[in-house]
Amino acid sequence: MEHVIECRNLTHYYGDKLVLNDLNLKVEKGRIFGILGKNGMGKTTTINILMGFLRPTSGQCLVLGEESHKLSPLTRQKIGLLHEGHLAYDFMTIKQVEHFYSRFFPGWKAEYYWDLMKKLGLKHNHKIRNMSCGQRSQVVLGLIFAQDPELLILDDYSMGLDPGYRALFIDYLQEYVRDKNKTVFLTSHIIQDVEKVVDDTIIMGFQKLLLKMPLKKLKEDFHCFTFRNANVVGVLKADHVITNVEFYNDKITLYSFKTKTEVLKHLKTLGITADDLAEVSMNLEEAFIGLTGKY
Amino acid sequence: MLKAILYKEWIKLRWAVIVIAGLTVLSLAYSASMINYYVEFQGAFQNWMYVIGKSLLLKNIVFVKVLPLITGLVFALLQFVPEMTNKRMRLSYHLPISEKKLLLSSVGIGYIFLLAEIIFLFFGLWLVVSLTYPTEIVSKALMSSIPWFLGGSAIYFMASFIILEPSWTYRIIYGIMTYGLITKFYEANTYDQYQTLWAYILIVAVMPLTIMFAGYRFRRGSK
Numbered sequence: 407m408e409h410v411i412e413c414r415n416l417t418h419y420y421g422d423k424l425v426l427n428d429l430n431l432k433v434e435k436g437r438i439f440g441i442l443g444k445n446g447m448g449k450t451t452t453i454n455i456l457m458g459f460l461r462p463t464s465g466q467c468l469v470l471g472e473e474s475h476k477l478s479p480l481t482r483q484k485i486g487l488l489h490e491g492h493l494a495y496d497f498m499t500i501k502q503v504e505h506f507y508s509r510f511f512p513g514w515k516a517e518y519y520w521d522l523m524k525k526l527g528l529k530h531n532h533k534i535r536n537m538s539c540g541q542r543s544q545v546v547l548g549l550i551f552a553q554d555p556e557l558l559i560l561d562d563y564s565m566g567l568d569p570g571y572r573a574l575f576i577d578y579l580q581e582y583v584r585d586k587n588k589t590v591f592l593t594s595h596i597i598q599d600v601e602k603v604v605d606d607t608i609i610m611g612f613q614k615l616l617l618k619m620p621l622k623k624l625k626e627d628f629h630c631f632t633f634r635n636a637n638v639v640g641v642l643k644a645d646h647v648i649t650n651v652e653f654y655n656d657k658i659t660l661y662s663f664k665t666k667t668e669v670l671k672h673l674k675t676l677g678i679t680a681d682d683l684a685e686v687s688m689n690l691e692e693a694f695i696g697l698t699g700k701y
Numbered sequence: 702m703l704k705a706i707l708y709k710e711w712i713k714l715r716w717a718v719i720v721i722a723g724l725t726v727l728s729l730a731y732s733a734s735m736i737n738y739y740v741e742f743q744g745a746f747q748n749w750m751y752v753i754g755k756s757l758l759l760k761n762i763v764f765v766k767v768l769p770l771i772t773g774l775v776f777a778l779l780q781f782v783p784e785m786t787n788k789r790m791r792l793s794y795h796l797p798i799s800e801k802k803l804l805l806s807s808v809g810i811g812y813i814f815l816l817a818e819i820i821f822l823f824f825g826l827w828l829v830v831s832l833t834y835p836t837e838i839v840s841k842a843l844m845s846s847i848p849w850f851l852g853g854s855a856i857y858f859m860a861s862f863i864i865l866e867p868s869w870t871y872r873i874i875y876g877i878m879t880y881g882l883i884t885k886f887y888e889a890n891t892y893d894q895y896q897t898l899w900a901y902i903l904i905v906a907v908m909p910l911t912i913m914f915a916g917y918r919f920r921r922g923s924k
Contacts, residue, residue, distance in 0.1 A: 459791055461921050475920070479797040487795050495792060497783050498712060509705035510797050 408435045409468075410557050410589045411456060416465035418451055425451045427613040429465070438583065438590040440600040440621075442694055443610030449593055450490075452610070453561050456591070457487055470557060483511060486555035490562045492543045496535035500528060500545065504552070511553050518551035522578065540571030547575060551582050558583075560592040564599055572596060576603050601690040609697055616697055621690065630688045630696055631669055632659050633680040647672040650696055659686075661696035702798050703806055710810040713779050721772050721818050728764030729825040735762075736833050765826050765846060766887065769853025772818050777860035780811045785864055790919060804916045808861055808909055815857050819850045844898075851901045852886030858908035859883070865915035 411433035418426040426448045433439055443449040454460035455467050458474045467474040472481050495503055500523055508514040522544050523530075534542060543563070550558060560579075564572050576599055583590055594600050600607075607624055609616040617624070628649075636656035644650055647669060650661040658680075662669050666685055673680045688696065739748045784790045793803060826846060831839045859879040866872050886901060 457791070457795070459794070459920065479799055482795055483797040485795070487791075489788075489791055491787060493787060493789055493792055495709070495783075495789065498709075502708075502712060506705050506709055509708075510702055 409433060410435050410470060411591065412466075412468040413452075413455075414466045414468075416452075416455065416462050416467055418448070418455065418460070419463045420451075424613055426462070429615055431608065431615060431618065433589065433591060435589050436587040437605040438603055439592070439606045439608055440604035441591065441593045441608045441610065442597060442600065444698055447610040447612060447698075449610050450561075453559070453593060456559060457489075457561070483553075484556040486550035486553050486558045488546055488550060488558070488560040488563055491565055492539060492546045492563075494534050494542055494546050494549075496533070496542075499531045499533050500526075501530040503534060503545065503549065507549050507553070513554050515552050515554050518554075518582070519548035522548035522551070539566035540568060540574075543567055543571060543575060547578060551578075556588065558588060558590045558592075560590065562593050562595065564594040564596045572599055579603060597691040597694055598689070607690070609694060611698060624693060625688075625690070627663050628661065628688070628693050628696065629663070629666070629669075630659065630661050630686045630692065631666065631683050632657060632686055633683040634658065635679060638678050642676075642678065650699055652699070661693075702796075702802075706798075706803070706806050707810050710780060710807060710814075713783060714776060714811065714814055717775050717779050718814055718818070721768075721775070722821065725768060725818065725822050725825060728768055729822070729829050731764055732762045732826070733829045733832070736829065740833060762826060762830075762842070762846070765822060766849045768822060769815075769819055769850050770856055770883075770887075773815055773853040773855070773857030774860050776811050776815050777857050777864060780807065781861050781864040790865070794916075794920060800916055800920065801913065804865075804912045805909065808858070808912050811861070812854070812857060812909075815853065819853060823850065847898060848886045848901055851898075851905050852883055854905045855886060855901075855908060856883055858905070858911065862908070862911040862915050865912060865919065867915075867919045871918075 409432045411431065413429055413431040416426050416429040416431075417424070429448075429452070441449060441452070451460065455462050456469060456474055458469075458477050461475045469477060470481050470484055472478060477485070495506070498506065504516065504519050508516060526541055526544050528537070528541065534545060537545070543566075563575060567575065579590070580603055582588070590603075592600070592604070601621065604621055606618065606620050608618045619627075634656045635658060638658060639653045639656060642648070642651050642658060642660070647664050648660050648662050652659045660669070664672070666683065670680065670683055673683070739751070743751070784793060793807075794800060796803065823843070823846070827839065827843055830842050834842075856879070859875070859882070863872050863875045863879065866875060882904070
């Protein structure tokens with residue numbers, strides 16, 4: 407399978423502080439990936455390396471077959487970047503920014519941009535700096551769509567957007583990538599939105615990759631169980647069967663990639679009684695917390 | 702692509718180019734009126750004594766001295782502060798054009814506008830001074846003003862370099878160095894202090910290369 411992004415043994419330090427430790431990651435073509443991670447887990451560092459704005463301390467990060475920190479202009483043409491905060495040339499107007507970008511991309515599809523701008527209902531001489539964050543997000547998205555890139559890297563696309571603009575963003579993105587064999591690599595703090603759009607999830611833990619798998623498989627295979635047993639509070643720990651465990655009074659919540667039968671069997675071998683063990687359904691956000699912990 | 706970069710830089714600079722051109726006209730008019738005032742009210746003999754002996758002419762054209770400096774600084778601020786605010790330079794670095802070409806063309810375009818303003822000012826100065834004084838004085842005044850024009854060029858390149866530098870510590874260090882360097886261009890208060898002109902020209906000629914260093918540091922994610 408062709409890999410659009412490939413990180414090999416990626417390690418990065420900020421001074422003495424280790425942020426990424428030996429990260430390995432492969433992103434296949436034609437899928438939408440959502441990268442999730444709590445604050446300080448190296449998500450932004452990974453994105454900055456992918457975008458070519460940070461040179462890793464060691465290891466290699468290939469984007470469309472080239473090292474991310476020295477991408478050729480031709481390869482950059484194939485990558486659409488959405489920077490955190492919907493960064494745009496805010497001193498330009500709607501018309502000026504389109505005119506400027508169109509000169510750099512031979513396959514420029516202006517209709518994508520103007521369709522979005524029509525929906526925005528603003529005059530063509532409206533300055534970007536006078537727009538709301540939501541309006542600016544539409545301008546940036548329109549520019550990326552018009553660029554018609556093979557790979558879209560969208561860093562924290564939901565930042566500053568109200569629910570309406572977030573839904574709009576997701577709708578346009580889904581419509582745009584459908585049947586076009588585009589690869590999307592996105593991050594967001596709004597996991598409910600990510601769940602609607604991604605095919606695969608990448609979850610970052612402390613300095614490392616915790617998990618990379620199709621969302622469907624994660625939902626099918628990752629389980630949450632609860633039971634009550636005051637004797638095991640603080641004693642039961644994560645192991646090869648239990649991915650994570652949390653306690654609240656005598657209520658134990660445990661997360662596992664094993665089935666209920668296998669978990670029960672495992673608890674029995676540990677000498678733990680869990681007669682009331684019950685499976686609780688999870689959405690992606692709950693699964694994310696289950697994997698990474700609340701703290 | 703170069704046309705697109707020219708378009709972007711023009712959007713940032715157009716109002717400043719017009720305002721500076723207006724200021725140039727005003728400062729030349731002021732210089733002309735000052736020259737006229739001294740000639741009219743002090744008499745030709747005394748004026749001649751001051752012009753030759755005490756380099757009075759250079760004091761009369763003080764706006765010509767500071768205008769290139771202000772223009773260089775304003776152009777650098779207008780071009781590169783918007784690029785560095787919220788790390789907007791990332792947008793430019795992702796454009797499908799080599800970084801070297803992008804940086805040198807951005808600075809080159811800004812410098813062409815600055816140079817146009819300088820040439821306008823230089824010819825204006827020639828016109829104003831030659832209306833009153835003989836060729837020898839005109840030539841001395843123009844030669845003495847060249848370091849000021851070079852000072853405007855130097856501040857443009859150095860200010861661009863400092864703004865594009867990602868670290869505030871380095872910016873402060875470069876800022877102090879620039880201050881020391883720029884004052885050298887404005888030390889002369891009398892005629893004939895332009896013998897070291899070639900050294901000034903050499904310094905200014907290598908300055909655009911510093912931009913590459915700032916760009917490299919930004920790209921590496923230096924802080």
